[in-house]
Amino acid sequence: MNKVALLIGGNQGDRRALIRQAAEMIRQDIGSVVLASRVYESKPWGHFGEVTPQNFLNQALLVETELTAHQVLEEALLIEAILGRLRPQTPGVAIHAVAELPKRVYQSRPMDIDIIFYNDEVINTPGLTVPHPCMHQRRFVLEPLAEIIPDYRHPVLQKTVKELLYEV
Numbered sequence: 001m002n003k004v005a006l007l008i009g010g011n012q013g014d015r016r017a018l019i020r021q022a023a024e025m026i027r028q029d030i031g032s033v034v035l036a037s038r039v040y041e042s043k044p045w046g047h048f049g050e051v052t053p054q055n056f057l058n059q060a061l062l063v064e065t066e067l068t069a070h071q072v073l074e075e076a077l078l079i080e081a082i083l084g085r086l087r088p089q090t091p092g093v094a095i096h097a098v099a100e101l102p103k104r105v106y107q108s109r110p111m112d113i114d115i116i117f118y119n120d121e122v123i124n125t126p127g128l129t130v131p132h133p134c135m136h137q138r139r140f141v142l143e144p145l146a147e148i149i150p151d152y153r154h155p156v157l158q159k160t161v162k163e164l165l166y167e168v
Contacts, residue, residue, distance in 0.1 A: 002064070006115060026076075
């Protein structure tokens with residue numbers, strides 16, 4: 001059985017209801033949610049242009065699944081779309097990689113599902129990078145993760161989630 005750490009959340013619509021819906025859809029389509037953090041509220045991270053968006057709500061989930069990392073990504077993207085997420089298409093760029101474009105202007109969204117860790121694997125393929133490449137810089141990722149897997153060791157940085165949170 002594979003273990004995948006996900007961060008779910010958004011800043012549009014009924015944010016709490018959308019988190020509950022996403023968690024239920026993850027249970028149905030990805031696997032068993034074995035641990036869930038409380039829901040955290042945070043200010044938007046990154047550049048949103050002229051508009052000041054609503055705060056985000058986020059929750060970390062540890063899920064046991066029989067799916068591969070790429071299958072988890074496919075299911076996560078489908079869940080996001082069902083819950084109202086619209087992703088811009090950039091020619092030649094995989095959907096999941098759009099978030100990593102230079103000088104990215106972030107957009108508000110009803111749901112975002114990020115794969116933070118998948119077992120202890122390091123994956124770097126077009127469209128999927130695991131561990132999530134920016135997770136160690138983002139308090140809104142590390143706080144909920146530290147609640148559920150504080151002693152998990154980042155397979156590249158070789159620091160625990162708790163240590164990474166302390167450094168942010």
